[in-house]
Amino acid sequence: MPETILPNVTIYEKVLAATTHGERLKLCLQCGNCSGICPFGYLMVYPPSRLIAALRAGRFDKVLDTDALWMCVSCYACTAVCPAQIPLTPGLMTLTKEELLLAGNVPSELQSALENTQRYGNPQGESPRKRADWAADIQPEVKLLGKVRQPVDVLWFVGDYSSYHPRVQLISKALAKILSALKVDFGILGPEENSDGDSQRLAGERGLFEMLAEKNGKAFGKYQFNEIITTDPHAYNAIKNEYPALGINYPVRHYTEFLAERIDQLKPLLKTEVKAKVTYHDPCYLGRANGIFDQPRALLEVIPGVELVEMSHNHMNSLCCGGGGGGMWLDGFQWEKAHVRLSEWRVREAHAAGADVLAVACPYETPRFEDATKTVEGAGSLKVRDIAELLGEAMSI
Amino acid sequence: MNVAVLVKLVPDLVEELTVDASGVALDTAWLRLIINEFDDHAIEQGVLLKERSGCQLTIVAPDVEGVDDLLFTASAKGADKLIKIKGDFNGVNNHALARAAAAVIKELHPDLVITGVQANNDLDGSVGPLLAECLGMPYVGYVSGITLSEGKSRARKEYPGGLIAEMDVILPAVLGIQAAEQPPRYVAVSKVRQVMKTASIEEQSAPALEPSGGPTIGRMFQPEAAAHATMITGSADEVATKLVGIFKELGVL
Numbered sequence: 001m002p003e004t005i006l007p008n009v010t011i012y013e014k015v016l017a018a019t020t021h022g023e024r025l026k027l028c029l030q031c032g033n034c035s036g037i038c039p040f041g042y043l044m045v046y047p048p049s050r051l052i053a054a055l056r057a058g059r060f061d062k063v064l065d066t067d068a069l070w071m072c073v074s075c076y077a078c079t080a081v082c083p084a085q086i087p088l089t090p091g092l093m094t095l096t097k098e099e100l101l102l103a104g105n106v107p108s109e110l111q112s113a114l115e116n117t118q119r120y121g122n123p124q125g126e127s128p129r130k131r132a133d134w135a136a137d138i139q140p141e142v143k144l145l146g147k148v149r150q151p152v153d154v155l156w157f158v159g160d161y162s163s164y165h166p167r168v169q170l171i172s173k174a175l176a177k178i179l180s181a182l183k184v185d186f187g188i189l190g191p192e193e194n195s196d197g198d199s200q201r202l203a204g205e206r207g208l209f210e211m212l213a214e215k216n217g218k219a220f221g222k223y224q225f226n227e228i229i230t231t232d233p234h235a236y237n238a239i240k241n242e243y244p245a246l247g248i249n250y251p252v253r254h255y256t257e258f259l260a261e262r263i264d265q266l267k268p269l270l271k272t273e274v275k276a277k278v279t280y281h282d283p284c285y286l287g288r289a290n291g292i293f294d295q296p297r298a299l300l301e302v303i304p305g306v307e308l309v310e311m312s313h314n315h316m317n318s319l320c321c322g323g324g325g326g327g328m329w330l331d332g333f334q335w336e337k338a339h340v341r342l343s344e345w346r347v348r349e350a351h352a353a354g355a356d357v358l359a360v361a362c363p364y365e366t367p368r369f370e371d372a373t374k375t376v377e378g379a380g381s382l383k384v385r386d387i388a389e390l391l392g393e394a395m396s397i
Numbered sequence: 398m399n400v401a402v403l404v405k406l407v408p409d410l411v412e413e414l415t416v417d418a419s420g421v422a423l424d425t426a427w428l429r430l431i432i433n434e435f436d437d438h439a440i441e442q443g444v445l446l447k448e449r450s451g452c453q454l455t456i457v458a459p460d461v462e463g464v465d466d467l468l469f470t471a472s473a474k475g476a477d478k479l480i481k482i483k484g485d486f487n488g489v490n491n492h493a494l495a496r497a498a499a500a501v502i503k504e505l506h507p508d509l510v511i512t513g514v515q516a517n518n519d520l521d522g523s524v525g526p527l528l529a530e531c532l533g534m535p536y537v538g539y540v541s542g543i544t545l546s547e548g549k550s551r552a553r554k555e556y557p558g559g560l561i562a563e564m565d566v567i568l569p570a571v572l573g574i575q576a577a578e579q580p581p582r583y584v585a586v587s588k589v590r591q592v593m594k595t596a597s598i599e600e601q602s603a604p605a606l607e608p609s610g611g612p613t614i615g616r617m618f619q620p621e622a623a624a625h626a627t628m629i630t631g632s633a634d635e636v637a638t639k640l641v642g643i644f645k646e647l648g649v650l
Contacts, residue, residue, distance in 0.1 A: 098585075104582055106583045115583070118586060126411070127411050127412050127413075205585060206587060207587030208585075210587075211586055211590075
């Protein structure tokens with residue numbers, strides 16, 4: 001392995017400590033693929049390849065003087081194309097955000113999301129006591145583990161937006177009904193659930209992430225269950241790839257994996273035709289980061305009436321909705337810098353693909369894309385639906 | 398130069414407030430306390446003064462639920478000394494808080510005392526003027542910027558209608574902060590956790606809490622729907638005639 005001397009030992013050592021294969025950073029050949037594919041690379045003073053060059057040149061302090069790195073949406077596009085296979089997103093990009101955050105270089109929108117998460121366990125600043133309110137009127141009743149105090153087969157980690165966002169709550173309700181129809185023995189943590197913390201971690205708040213993981217780990221430890229399912233790919237990513245290093249080990253699957261495994265049981269229940277041309281948006285943390293591409297598509301394909309079409313960016317090459325890595329809480333900041341939104345780019349592609357429905361599988365996406373359909377010309381009639389909602393519609397529940 | 402910041406915790410309005418069985422106080426069973434937003438600005442202003450003039454910055458707060466986190470966070474931002482006033486401060490009014498805090502703050506021989514200009518639970522006036530009275534110091538409120546020089550301070554005071562005055566205030570004095578010169582800074586959780594291991598909170602007992610001077614609460618209640626408004630319709634003349642009739646009936650004409 002060719003050795004390149006990195007003058008800034010501290011940040012380099014941090015990258016090594018924080019990521020598997022972090023040492024590959026030395027292998028950067030400055031090809032610039034990462035900066036080219038980055039959806040906001042053209043706006044960054046230090047896109048990934050230039051960041052590495054600055055690090056090598058001992059000019060990392062210059063990086064801390066700019067705020068353009070907050071344009072990074074942790075979408076893994078750079079990591080996916082790197083010929084040297086450098087883990088850029090979880091390594092250098094996230095670590096640099098940590099340094100920015102420690103230096104107090106934090107946009108105010110992000111600051112309030114982080115402060116809310118610290119205090120209330122969710123970035124929206126909602127009452128933790130109301131975390132399970134969305135499930136109040138659902139029949140059959142959604143089991144609250146703290147209340148029923150009995151073992152369940154599946155612990156459903158609902159997540160922040162799925163619990164509190166009025167639009168995303170509709171998806172949670174659909175999924176609750178699907179699980180019940182499949183006779184899955186499941187329960188939720190409700191007020192004992194905290195934000196999974198993954199997006200906060202990717203926005204540079206490692207300490208907050210660890211605090212949240214500890215709280216969730218403690219809540220998991222109180223109850224008996226066989227596996228965890230998540231609505232949110234970010235929660236899935238955190239519990240699968242990050243929690244184990246903190247001593248929190250549980251089998252976890254995204255709900256699309258869980259349902260795809262029960263596809264034969266699902267099929268006879270899908271009686272109502274959903275006549276639509278549907279295109280599927282691969283969420284970054286389900287697809288690119290964790291390799292789950294087929295299960296969501298398999299679920300869509302069994303819905304009677306659905307014709308699946310692909311957008312020009314799909315699978316590994318999918319576009320980010322703009323919500324990752326703190327992007328969810330940097331909308332104003334990113335708008336000021338870019339005057340474009342990644343969600344609008346995606347909606348334009350869905351419209352160009354001739355789709356009636358843009359199907360998603362991440363709680364960040366429905367509100368982001370629905371907003372974008374209102375601003376992208378001609379996309380007003382495009383419907384944004386989570387896979388759970390489309391399945392629910394086909395099941396008439 | 399010694400700068401002291403008095404901070405209080407107030408009911409967090411993210412949780413719904415309920416009145417307890419006595420009918421004159423909040424039910425504390427589900428009540429969560431949070432730093433008074435204006436006091437958070439007072440801490441930020443204190444940290445800015447320390448960064449600019451190298452003063453000794455002390456944060457003083459009553460011992461209630463959540464106070465340790467608040468103090469450690471202030472330390473992570475740059476405060477030098479943390480003091481927790483012991484006592485049963487739950488439901489205590491500002492008169493009692495000001496007297497207790499004054500006893501502690503006096504011992505610090507402060508050149509400047511700053512605190513939030515108001516809080517959501519100020520039922521008996523804000524803390525600042527009460528504290529100034531107890532300490533025998535002048536008070537200026539609605540301050541949004543401070544410059545310190547030997548023996549005096551210049552305060553930017555906000556007035557309604559977008560007017561700002563700059564006034565010299567002879568020290569020692571108490572200033573009520575409307576807003577710090579910059580929004581309160583973010584401090585990473587890892588930094589606060591580090592501080593928790595190294596910083597210490599000094600505990601000081603105050604004389605018995607003395608609430609006299611504040612009002613007696615007769616009844617505490619949620620806003621109640623009052624009688625509906627009457628919509629008067631018709632032409633301008635008809636409306637005017639009806640209005641005159643109503644005013645006569647009410648005895649104002």
